[in-house]
Amino acid sequence: MRTKAITRxxxxxxxxxxxxxxxxxxxxxxxxxSSNIRQELPVWLPGVILNLYxxxxxxxxxxKIERDDVLNFVDLLWRVFATGLVFTVISLGLRLLEFLMxxxxxxxxxxxxxxxYLVNLALMIGFLLMAFTAWKRLILxxxxxxLIRLWAFxxxxxxxxxxxxxxxxxxxxxxxxTLLSVFVVVGLVLSGNMKWVAYLNFRQxxxxxxxxxxxxxxxxxxxxxxxALAESIGNTVPHFTDYRNHIFVLSLIVFVTIYSTFSFLxxxxxxxTTSVFEQKLEEVVNFQRISQSIQTExxxxxxxxxxxxxxxxxxxxxxxxxxxxxxxLNYKLFTYKITDKEAHDIxxxxxxxxxxxxxxxxxxxTKNLSKHLASLKGSRFxxxxxxxxxxxxxxxxxxxxxxxLPEGFNKEMTKIVSTFANQAGISIENFRLMEEAxxxxxxxxxxxxxxxxxxxxxxxxLEKDDDFEVAAFSESADEVGGDYYDxxxxxxxxxxxxxxxxxxxxxxxxxxxxxxxxxFHSLAQEDVEPDTFMVRSNQALVYCLERGSFISAIxxxxxxxxxxxxxARAGHCPVLYFCADKEKAIYFKDKGIALGMVRNKSYKNFxxxxxxxxxxxxxxxxxxxxxxxxxxxxxxxxxxxxxxxVVDEVRSLGPKEIQDHLIKxxxxxxxxxxxxxxxxxxxxxxx
Amino acid sequence: xxxxxxxxxxxxxxxxxxxxxDASSSIELDLAIAKSVGEGFTKILVDCGALEYISxxxxxxxxxxxxxxxxxxxxxxLFGMSERxxxxxxxxxxxxxLQIGKDKxxxxxxxx
Numbered sequence: 001m002r003t004k005a006i007t008r009x010x011x012x013x014x015x016x017x018x019x020x021x022x023x024x025x026x027x028x029x030x031x032x033x034s035s036n037i038r039q040e041l042p043v044w045l046p047g048v049i050l051n052l053y054x055x056x057x058x059x060x061x062x063x064k065i066e067r068d069d070v071l072n073f074v075d076l077l078w079r080v081f082a083t084g085l086v087f088t089v090i091s092l093g094l095r096l097l098e099f100l101m102x103x104x105x106x107x108x109x110x111x112x113x114x115x116x117y118l119v120n121l122a123l124m125i126g127f128l129l130m131a132f133t134a135w136k137r138l139i140l141x142x143x144x145x146x147l148i149r150l151w152a153f154x155x156x157x158x159x160x161x162x163x164x165x166x167x168x169x170x171x172x173x174x175x176x177x178t179l180l181s182v183f184v185v186v187g188l189v190l191s192g193n194m195k196w197v198a199y200l201n202f203r204q205x206x207x208x209x210x211x212x213x214x215x216x217x218x219x220x221x222x223x224x225x226x227x228a229l230a231e232s233i234g235n236t237v238p239h240f241t242d243y244r245n246h247i248f249v250l251s252l253i254v255f256v257t258i259y260s261t262f263s264f265l266x267x268x269x270x271x272x273t274t275s276v277f278e279q280k281l282e283e284v285v286n287f288q289r290i291s292q293s294i295q296t297e298x299x300x301x302x303x304x305x306x307x308x309x310x311x312x313x314x315x316x317x318x319x320x321x322x323x324x325x326x327x328x329l330n331y332k333l334f335t336y337k338i339t340d341k342e343a344h345d346i347x348x349x350x351x352x353x354x355x356x357x358x359x360x361x362x363x364x365x366t367k368n369l370s371k372h373l374a375s376l377k378g379s380r381f382x383x384x385x386x387x388x389x390x391x392x393x394x395x396x397x398x399x400x401x402x403x404x405l406p407e408g409f410n411k412e413m414t415k416i417v418s419t420f421a422n423q424a425g426i427s428i429e430n431f432r433l434m435e436e437a438x439x440x441x442x443x444x445x446x447x448x449x450x451x452x453x454x455x456x457x458x459x460x461x462l463e464k465d466d467d468f469e470v471a472a473f474s475e476s477a478d479e480v481g482g483d484y485y486d487x488x489x490x491x492x493x494x495x496x497x498x499x500x501x502x503x504x505x506x507x508x509x510x511x512x513x514x515x516x517x518x519x520f521h522s523l524a525q526e527d528v529e530p531d532t533f534m535v536r537s538n539q540a541l542v543y544c545l546e547r548g549s550f551i552s553a554i555x556x557x558x559x560x561x562x563x564x565x566x567x568a569r570a571g572h573c574p575v576l577y578f579c580a581d582k583e584k585a586i587y588f589k590d591k592g593i594a595l596g597m598v599r600n601k602s603y604k605n606f607x608x609x610x611x612x613x614x615x616x617x618x619x620x621x622x623x624x625x626x627x628x629x630x631x632x633x634x635x636x637x638x639x640x641x642x643x644x645x646v647v648d649e650v651r652s653l654g655p656k657e658i659q660d661h662l663i664k665x666x667x668x669x670x671x672x673x674x675x676x677x678x679x680x681x682x683x684x685x686x687x
Numbered sequence: 688x689x690x691x692x693x694x695x696x697x698x699x700x701x702x703x704x705x706x707x708x709d710a711s712s713s714i715e716l717d718l719a720i721a722k723s724v725g726e727g728f729t730k731i732l733v734d735c736g737a738l739e740y741i742s743x744x745x746x747x748x749x750x751x752x753x754x755x756x757x758x759x760x761x762x763x764x765l766f767g768m769s770e771r772x773x774x775x776x777x778x779x780x781x782x783x784x785l786q787i788g789k790d791k792x793x794x795x796x797x798x799x
Contacts, residue, residue, distance in 0.1 A: 503743035504710055548717075548747035552779060571779035593780025597750050606783055625743070625778075 003063055010060040017053040018122050021046055022115070025241050029114045032237040046241040051162045054248060057126055058159075061133040073138065073196050074204050077211040080134045084218035087123040091225055094119060110236045117229035121243060124222040128252045131215070135259045141196040154186045161247040179247050187255035194266045202274045205267050212264040219257055279314070283416055286310035290423045300428055304334050307389075307399065307424040312336050314420070315413040317401040319381065323347070324397040338402065342379065346400075349376045383408035387421040391429045399424075447479040454480045454510050457517050463487040463495045467560040467614075467686060470497070471655035473663055474680040481678035482509025483624050484516050488524045493561040496524040499682050500553035501572065501624040503594075508549070509678070515544055516551055530555045530568035531609035534595065538570075538607075542599045550596035554622065558614075558684075566611045570595050573625055576644060578651050580617025580686075585644050618686040619651050619658065626679025627662075630670050638669055655683040688712060691719045699730035699798055701791075705737040708745035717748045720763075724752075729761050730798040732791065736767035741775055753784050762786070766794035 025046040065071070065079070094116055106112055140151060161179060200208060226243065233240050243249045289306055304322050312320045319338035325331050335343055383403040388395045399421055403409065454476075462470040472485050482502030489495050500516050502509040519537050528536065533555045541551065552572040558565050569575070571594025574587040593606045614620075623643070630638045643662075650661045659681060667673055689712040690705040700723045708716055723731055749765070756763055766788040768776070776782050788794035 501743075503747050548744070548751040550743070550747060550750060550779075552743075571781075573778060589777075591780070591783070593783055597753075597780065597784060599754065606780060 183251035480510035483680035576621035626677035703734040
């Protein structure tokens with residue numbers, strides 16, 4: 001807003017100063033032309049006013065054009081042209097007026113001539129300043145430090161030269177000439193900056209040429225008009241505002257004309273090479289498209305299509321195909337302006353003629369293969385250029401570009417397309433990596449779900465009795481594991497307990513563990529004898545356990561009426577039992593082989609039921625081999641003795657406390673909570 | 688890590704296990720036994736003298752051959768086990784299914 005107000009103010013100042021110039025200069029000229037009027041105004045006054053006019057117009061355009069960011073080059077040229085047009089039309093209008101009035105006394109009067117001159121001078125200076133500001137933008141389009149300094153010197157120097165003119169120092173001939181020539185030279189140097197021309201496209205160049213030509217024409221016309229008028233006035237009166245020795249105006253005339261002419265010539269000679277520059281620009285854009293396709297495209301197919309499109313448009317191919325043929329993908333043929341049949345014909349032709357190195361997946365040689373196509377009858381194509389596409393070192397396809405001209409591809413094109421093919425390979429590789437990452441993420445999610453499901457297979461609440469209390473803990477090495485424990489109440493005085501360990505770990509083990517749970521829940525409710533439980537479990541598992549897999553387990557039935565425990569051990573780690581009245585603990589090492597090891601009826605010979613009595617204060621420790629085989633940093637196992645002594649330290653406490661102590665000691669021993677096996681413990685405390 | 692050596696003595700195939708057998712190395716054990724069977728040996732001696740540790744997966748390999756050997760009348764004897772390894776076999780009850788000898792001499796007598 002402020003800028004706008006200032007611009008308006010400057011315009012107003014410009015008009016006022018011009019009117020003042022008009023008044024002062026005309027009165028001087030008038031008093032000089034008629035001898036009876038005494039000259040009252042000092043002769044240097046119009047010069048000062050002219051400089052004020054110049055300053056206001058200069059800043060007017062500076063604000064108007066320099067601040068306008070939207071303008072592009074052609075717009076800028078158009079502005080200059082339009083201003084020139086308006087000014088020239090005004091000037092021509094005055095000429096017409098003069099012509100219409102004919103050769104009267106008025107028209108030949110020097111005062112009238114001076115009026116015309118001042119109008120034309122104002123127009124010319126306005127136009128020059130406008131062009132000067134516009135050219136500044138063009139010159140400083142790609143600026144360097146040095147260029148900015150030079151321009152600042154030029155601009156400030158010119159403005160300072162106004163002072164020289166204003167105060168009308170005794171005209172020192174050499175200073176005048178030196179200043180003028182310095183400005184001309186600097187203007188010439190600055191005119192060498194034409195980088196903006198390169199960024200015009202073909203059409204813009206033509207437009208610019210026309211606009212510049214007309215601009216030059218307006219300049220020449222205004223120069224001519226002004227110099228003619230100044231000449232004729234100068235012949236009649238001694239004092240008037242003569243621009244012909246005004247350094248600022250002269251320097252401006254020279255600079256603006258030179259730059260306009262240079263621009264015109266440079267654009268003209270750049271016309272034939274425009275297409276090359278445009279092509280290069282397109283290559284860059286295409287390259288970006290391929291690189292970006294990884295982030296934006298939904299499938300490999302889009303990457304292939306973009307590769308095909310960009311390659312074709314970059315090398316001006318008449319047709320192209322992209323053959324994708326790798327282990328991971330089905331055979332696919334993407335074509336551009338060529339039928340599948342034609343493409344296949346060429347592929348077969350090259351194959352049957354045993355042309356090596358053209359489309360071979362193994363070959364990474366890319367040659368201009370024109371000569372091989374010459375022998376293919378009925379095909380319109382005369383040149384071919386083929387590239388392999390590699391993803392992770394594997395050749396996944398071939399890109400072939402075709403032209404109807406012989407020798408249609410040059411080295412440049414070969415290089416570009418090869419870069420495209422490489423980039424496409426990288427894009428596809430990245431794409432696959434992303435897919436894999438996503439897939440892995442999905443698997444992780446699945447495993448998380450599996451983990452939750454499996455956790456729910458282990459009981460939240462364990463059976464309790466007036467005679468005993470149970471605590472249990474289980475952790476898996478992987479997301480899911482193969483350890484299992486459970487309790488079930490058979491009737492008011494009998495509770496059954498199980499602890500089991502499936503061989504191996506991970507997902508397979510987890511499946512078998514869930515089978516074991518099913519078996520436990522269906523058999524335990526029937527109140528079967530522990531050895532029968534094992535035999536029947538074995539029978540059921542024979543059909544689902546694969547070769548080499550087995551399950552170790554111990555099954556207990558605790559009878560609170562008889563205070564007796566019956567149990568059977570099927571290859572599971574021996575029970576650790578602490579009798580309250582004896583100091584020493586014992587491991588129950590009795591007969592029994594794991595479930596699934598013997599897959600016939602003879603299994604019953606390998607299993608036996610045992611019985612013992614319990615008393616209040618006894619502690620029964622059940623565990624899986626994940627605990628006894630847990631290793632410390634030196635490779636030593638936790639072992640049976642350590643297990644016994646650790647539990648012994650706290651045997652008088654409740655089952656939960658004993659369990660917590662055991663797990664704490666286990667972690668202390670291993671130095672980590674990530675034990676490389678599933679580990680489970682179940683503590684039964686009798687009371 | 689397991690290292691498996693095979694040599695023939697008195698018509699028997701002696702498979703020596705050196706190191707540890709876990710889930711991944713149990714495959715090598717399986718391959719070694721399968722190879723021995725494939726070559727037509729009916730007497731297989733497994734030297735466990737240098738076997739430091741065997742996991743349940745490793746035991747599963749021995750287990751999986753029991754019935755096949757019975758059917759085809761192939762005799763396999765394990766010998767030279769350390770106490771720790773023997774304990775692993777005993778807990779699972781494999782000592783009842785497999786023939787386990789004290790040393791090579793005894794093992795040879797058992798397959799004879």
